[in-house]
Amino acid sequence: MSVQSPISSVNDFVVRFANVNGSGSASANELFARSILRHGVPVSPRNIFPSNIQGLPTWYEVRVTEDGHLGARGAVDMMVAMNPQTWDKDVASIEPGGYLFYDSTKPMPTSKFREDITVIGVPLTAITNSTYTDPRQRQLFKNIIYLGALCALLDLDPKLVEQLIGEQYKGKEKLLSSNVHALHLGRDWALQNLKCPIGLRVKKSDKVGDRIFIEGNSAAALGAVYGGATVCAWYPITPSSSVAEAFTSHCKKYRHDPETGKAKYAIVQGEDELASIGIVIGASWNGARAFTATSGPGISLMTEFIGLSYFAEIPAVIMNIQRAGPSTGMPTRTQQCDVIACAYASHGDTKHVLLFPEDPAEAFEFAAAAFDLAERLQTTIFLMLDLDIGMNHRLCRPLKWDDAKQYDRGKVMTAEMLEEGRDFGRYLDVDGDGIPYRTYPGTHPTKGSYFTRGTSRDRYARYSEEGAVYADNMQRLVRKFETAQDMVPRPLQANAAKPTKYGVLYFGSTSPAMDEAIGILEARGHQLDRMRIRAFPFHSSVASFIADHDFVYVVEQNRDAQLRQLIVNENGIDPVRLVPILHYDGTPITARFIANAIGDHQDHLKVTPLRKAVT
Amino acid sequence: MTYIAKPKFHHPGLKKNELGYTHRDYEGKISTLCAGCGHDSITASIIEACYELSIEPHRVAKISGIGCSSKTPDYFLGNSHGFNSVHGRMPSVLTGANLANRDLIYLGVSGDGDSASIGFGQFAHSIRRAVNMTYIVENNGVYGLTKGQFSATADRGSKSKKGVTNTDNAIDLVAIALQLGATFVARSFSGDKTQLVPLIAAAIRHKGASFIDVISPCIAFNNHAGSTKSFDYVREHNDAVNRLDVLVGRDPISVDYAPGTVQVVEQHDGSRLALRKLDADYDPHDRLGAMTFLQRHAAKGQIVTGLLYVDPEAEDLHTHLDTVETPLNTLDEQALCPGSAVLDKINASLR
Numbered sequence: 001m002s003v004q005s006p007i008s009s010v011n012d013f014v015v016r017f018a019n020v021n022g023s024g025s026a027s028a029n030e031l032f033a034r035s036i037l038r039h040g041v042p043v044s045p046r047n048i049f050p051s052n053i054q055g056l057p058t059w060y061e062v063r064v065t066e067d068g069h070l071g072a073r074g075a076v077d078m079m080v081a082m083n084p085q086t087w088d089k090d091v092a093s094i095e096p097g098g099y100l101f102y103d104s105t106k107p108m109p110t111s112k113f114r115e116d117i118t119v120i121g122v123p124l125t126a127i128t129n130s131t132y133t134d135p136r137q138r139q140l141f142k143n144i145i146y147l148g149a150l151c152a153l154l155d156l157d158p159k160l161v162e163q164l165i166g167e168q169y170k171g172k173e174k175l176l177s178s179n180v181h182a183l184h185l186g187r188d189w190a191l192q193n194l195k196c197p198i199g200l201r202v203k204k205s206d207k208v209g210d211r212i213f214i215e216g217n218s219a220a221a222l223g224a225v226y227g228g229a230t231v232c233a234w235y236p237i238t239p240s241s242s243v244a245e246a247f248t249s250h251c252k253k254y255r256h257d258p259e260t261g262k263a264k265y266a267i268v269q270g271e272d273e274l275a276s277i278g279i280v281i282g283a284s285w286n287g288a289r290a291f292t293a294t295s296g297p298g299i300s301l302m303t304e305f306i307g308l309s310y311f312a313e314i315p316a317v318i319m320n321i322q323r324a325g326p327s328t329g330m331p332t333r334t335q336q337c338d339v340i341a342c343a344y345a346s347h348g349d350t351k352h353v354l355l356f357p358e359d360p361a362e363a364f365e366f367a368a369a370a371f372d373l374a375e376r377l378q379t380t381i382f383l384m385l386d387l388d389i390g391m392n393h394r395l396c397r398p399l400k401w402d403d404a405k406q407y408d409r410g411k412v413m414t415a416e417m418l419e420e421g422r423d424f425g426r427y428l429d430v431d432g433d434g435i436p437y438r439t440y441p442g443t444h445p446t447k448g449s450y451f452t453r454g455t456s457r458d459r460y461a462r463y464s465e466e467g468a469v470y471a472d473n474m475q476r477l478v479r480k481f482e483t484a485q486d487m488v489p490r491p492l493q494a495n496a497a498k499p500t501k502y503g504v505l506y507f508g509s510t511s512p513a514m515d516e517a518i519g520i521l522e523a524r525g526h527q528l529d530r531m532r533i534r535a536f537p538f539h540s541s542v543a544s545f546i547a548d549h550d551f552v553y554v555v556e557q558n559r560d561a562q563l564r565q566l567i568v569n570e571n572g573i574d575p576v577r578l579v580p581i582l583h584y585d586g587t588p589i590t591a592r593f594i595a596n597a598i599g600d601h602q603d604h605l606k607v608t609p610l611r612k613a614v615t
Numbered sequence: 616m617t618y619i620a621k622p623k624f625h626h627p628g629l630k631k632n633e634l635g636y637t638h639r640d641y642e643g644k645i646s647t648l649c650a651g652c653g654h655d656s657i658t659a660s661i662i663e664a665c666y667e668l669s670i671e672p673h674r675v676a677k678i679s680g681i682g683c684s685s686k687t688p689d690y691f692l693g694n695s696h697g698f699n700s701v702h703g704r705m706p707s708v709l710t711g712a713n714l715a716n717r718d719l720i721y722l723g724v725s726g727d728g729d730s731a732s733i734g735f736g737q738f739a740h741s742i743r744r745a746v747n748m749t750y751i752v753e754n755n756g757v758y759g760l761t762k763g764q765f766s767a768t769a770d771r772g773s774k775s776k777k778g779v780t781n782t783d784n785a786i787d788l789v790a791i792a793l794q795l796g797a798t799f800v801a802r803s804f805s806g807d808k809t810q811l812v813p814l815i816a817a818a819i820r821h822k823g824a825s826f827i828d829v830i831s832p833c834i835a836f837n838n839h840a841g842s843t844k845s846f847d848y849v850r851e852h853n854d855a856v857n858r859l860d861v862l863v864g865r866d867p868i869s870v871d872y873a874p875g876t877v878q879v880v881e882q883h884d885g886s887r888l889a890l891r892k893l894d895a896d897y898d899p900h901d902r903l904g905a906m907t908f909l910q911r912h913a914a915k916g917q918i919v920t921g922l923l924y925v926d927p928e929a930e931d932l933h934t935h936l937d938t939v940e941t942p943l944n945t946l947d948e949q950a951l952c953p954g955s956a957v958l959d960k961i962n963a964s965l966r
Binding site: 208210214222228230231254260267268270274277279281286288290407441444445451453454 | 957
């Protein structure tokens with residue numbers, strides 16, 4: 001067997017922590033990621049966790065990336081193996097030349113290790129037990145002790161870690177000093193007993209800039225606060241629950257009347273998703289900005305109401321934090337698998353607006369914009385996040401708000417307008433954009449009231465089953481959807497350095513992996529123009545982009561190429577010209593996967609034609 | 616009958632209420648229900664109650680689910696916004712509407728299929744949450760629009776028009792409402808307007824979850840011998856525990872009651888309910904007692920009607936959520952958006 005030299009890399013490697021969930025490791029691991037950020041080096045962490053509270057395996061992966069590649073990379077350079085249950089698999093997953101960090105208190109047979117990796121044993125349990133007696137303390141401080149050892153091994157500046165601990169336990173001196181003590185216990189042991197640092201190192205840099213580190217769900221919830229949402233109704237479901245929880249905590253900070261202390265919001269945990277969307281529809285009908293957050297199974301339950309929102313034209317904002325389906329699927333794994341379910345939710349002919357943010361910064365912007373769009377278009381707006389964006393901390397540009405911005409409350413006829421004698425037909429297209437006026441309940445004693453219903457009705461909201469009246473309304477709804485095309489965020493296009501016949505379409509959380517893949521593909525000699533779709537209905541530039549290229553790859557994280565289906569269906573594109581690149585095992589898509597899949601396809605295209613080879 | 620336009624003129628001498636509105640101002644479109652339907656009598660009682668209370672008609676939001684009963688909001692308060700929503704989902708839509716604007720009056724109209732079958736959960740949870748509303752179930756024990764199937768309030772042993780006997784146990788929505796903490800619970804009969812009108816008026820004035828189960832015979836599918844929701848059956852088995860008068864504002868309490876038979880309940884909003892006791896043992900402030908009374912009489916085949924329970928000091932969902940007095944739907948950017956300076960601080964805390 002050839003001797004594998006240890007991996008040597010500065011500011012570009014992946015560390016994976018294998019833990020047992022419920023062991024308190026999450027905060028220590030997050031501290032690790034944040035402390036690298038404080039070195040000015042970008043990181044991209046990901047939680048890989050089971051649908052369980054205590055006792056099952058959980059992983060936390062930190063990609064250290066000076067170049068700022070925030071997508072998942074795949075493969076592990078260093079494994080911090082703290083879970084005996086998954087030991088064999090964890091050890092096997094280390095790259096040749098990589099590192100294994102483990103608790104060496106109990107001796108392990110050599111058969112449990114690999115020869116092509118560097119094994120680093122630290123007697124964590126022994127150090128912990130000789131210092132602490134309380135079992136809970138032992139558990140928690142063990143995590144900080146391994147963090148201390150990693151500090152020494154990866155050459156982290158302990159001052160920066162201490163500073164972070166200081167911020168975390170501000171005002172809790174006792175906790176602060178005991179955590180710092182545990183950190184040094186681990187660090188000192190490693191410095192005295194091990195060769196520090198190892199081949200993987202963190203070196204101070206300046207690549208983080210003014211970027212912030214935030215979870216997409218929290219950013220989306222903040223967007224709802226800034227966007228003026230006052231009613232939130234929700235039902236707990238992974239991975240969306242933290243949206244409503246974050247909205248609650250943001251509101252507690254920013255939405256109480258300074259004089260009376262009273263709440264300028266109402267949050268209701270519904271009995272199910274039906275009630276949640278019902279509350280949203282009722283509140284929006286009555287002129288409040290309302291939203292719900294859910295995931296796949298919740299969308300399935302909400303579809304009848306979504307059809308009502310479409311047909312009776314009532315604003316609603318639904319944040320869908322996608323997870324792997326169908327059915328219960330993999331509740332804690334990521335996918336982009338509800339594109340079709342949301343685009344065409346409900347029985348009958350319906351179409352809905354979808355927004356696809358790429359990261360927390362866009363989740364914030366699009367969440368706020370969703371309320372303007374919902375009220376302007378008087379229909380449901382879906383904010384399509386996924387677990388990868390929603391439940392992981394992501395480095396992104398700072399959140400921005402223009403104080404001059406006013407909410408677009410849409411076409412609302414006021415008592416004054418009614419007094420002036422304006423003709424009010426609830427479903428009357430006065431401006432030719434397919435969008436009618438509405439009135440809020442209680443507006444005027446004698447004018448402007450109407451009866452909202454899910455049944456067919458005429459332009460003045462009078463019940464009708466006349467075919468022509470029904471068709472007239474359905475056609476207007478199509479016109480309205482065409483109007484939406486120019487209101488939703490436009491696709492962003494980036495062209496290759498050299499002219500190319502090939503393009504790629506992608507959306508949402510695929511973004512960082514796609515950007516990185518472009519670099520890999522260029523190095524392999526493949527030039528690709530790329531377009532990131534940010535909303536449905538598709539802007540006309542999507543069809544022109546496809547027309548401008550011989551083949552367009554459509555990269556997505558689902559089995560059935562749902563975005564591709566939607567493009568084919570809505571734009572009448574020849575499916576042959578759209579090549580699906582599909583990743584759907586529940587892990588976040590990687591640049592390596594995209595580059596390999598596209599690269600292989602490109603290589604096939606370049607095969608010398610048979611006729612030429614013969615002649 | 617939708618093709619018949621309802622004439623707008625009315626007798627110049629028509630009586631006006633305190634706000635100057637006539638009875639006609641509280642009416643809606645012409646009903647499309649079957650002639651003689653109990654639901655139309657309830658509609659008439661709602662109109663009467665709103666007229667008597669001098670409510671501004673447009674300050675009421677009428678919300679319903681799906682079914683015959685849920686069509687009725689189109690037939691009263693024509694100047695109010697109405698919402699004929701989704702089958703069984705009136706309670707959630709009403710809850711949302713109420714959260715958006717606490718200043719309107721919320722009238723939820725539902726049926727027994729809507730509230731006891733498909734929407735049983737929403738019925739229960741809206742009551743649990745103490746939404747400030749008047750929730751009326753027009754209860755005929757049958758699915759009228761789909762032509763005569765049993766609903767979940769049909770009594771065990773009762774017969775359908777086709778002669779099928781119901782073998783499932785019945786849900787008594789009044790008993791459930793009491794158990795779930797409704798703070799105003801009543802039962803009445805569509806054919807008894809003198810009892811029903813003041814009950815609706817009192818329920819509207821009540822701050823909290825008011826629930827009224829109104830037995831309302833279905834003339835087409837549930838008014839035959841063997842039905843326990845027919846006009847004849849309900850008249851024979853009706854056991855009224857009290858009669859109600861609602862006194863709003865400065866009205867003196869009428870004195871034409873025999874001493875000791877009138878119980879005055881002052882509600883949170885200052886309105887007073889004068890209860891003429893018909894059953895000397897009945898105490899409308901005793902939730903547990905009401906539940907027992909109800910069950911005991913149900914076992915004897917009697918339908919207890921009247922104001923069964925009231926908590927005059929009730930709280931509602933807005934109290935629990937501690938929301939601002941200003942309706943949420945009127946708050947603007949200044950009130951709702953924390954602004955860029957706060958956002959800069961948030962950004963700084965995330966580095």
